[in-house]
Amino acid sequence: FTSSGSVYSSIHGFSQEEIKEKLLAFPGGSIDLLKQDSGIAVLTINNPPRMNAFSGAMMVDLEEKVTQLENWTDGKGVIVQGAAQTFCSGSDLNAVRAMLPLISVALVEGNALGGGAELTTACDFR
Numbered sequence: 501f502t503s504s505g506s507v508y509s510s511i512h513g514f515s516q517e518e519i520k521e522k523l524l525a526f527p528g529g530s531i532d533l534l535k536q537d538s539g540i541a542v543l544t545i546n547n548p549p550r551m552n553a554f555s556g557a558m559m560v561d562l563e564e565k566v567t568q569l570e571n572w573t574d575g576k577g578v579i580v581q582g583a584a585q586t587f588c589s590g591s592d593l594n595a596v597r598a599m600l601p602l603i604s605v606a607l608v609e610g611n612a613l614g615g616g617a618e619l620t621t622a623c624d625f626r
């Protein structure tokens with residue numbers, strides 16, 4: 501359930517445009533990008549009514565804003581924050597229920613470090 505839609509595109513054969521269309525069916529919220537003269541940008545996850553959960557539209561928005569940052573030649577760093585005194589409550593559960601192809605569980609025994617830790621967070625449950 502990534503913004504690039506890799507799970508859907510590789511397993512279900514959808515194109516990037518089809519993934520985008522499916523994600524946009526779940527509107528609400530925004531990802532706001534402020535690029536400052538200092539070279540530091542502020543990226544705000546903005547969906548306070550749902551504790552800043554990521555709607556499908558916000559996932560599309562995030563990919564666009566990350567692309568903008570990648571092409572920002574004067575950029576030095578980015579601060580990621582949540583609006584309204586909360587960071588983010590994960591994916592919008594309404595969208596998850598409608599779109600999740602399968603549920604993944606990371607069964608972690610022993611260390612999960614670096615990329616291993618990231619892999620656990622990419623799973624739905626740990």
Ligand SMILES: CC[C@@H](C(=O)O)C(=O)SCCNC(=O)CCNC(=O)[C@H](O)C(C)(C)COP(=O)(O)OP(=O)(O)OC[C@H]1O[C@@H](n2cnc3c(N)ncnc32)[C@H](O)[C@@H]1OP(=O)(O)O
Nearest residue numbers: 501549550551553589590591592593594596621622623624
């Ligand atoms: C498979 C995807 C996976 C991933 O990408 O890795 C996920 O992220 S799945 C989502 C995981 N997140 C959660 O399970 C968080 C669920 N939310 C909560 O546990 C709580 O809401 C909270 C974040 C701890 C805050 O609790 P509290 O301060 O008591 O506020 P409320 O519970 O009353 O929430 C206010 C309002 O926000 C809605 N909400 C919160 N989180 C989500 C969400 N992830 N998706 C959709 N909506 C969310 C919540 O339903 C309330 O709405 P109303 O009832 O309409 O007021």
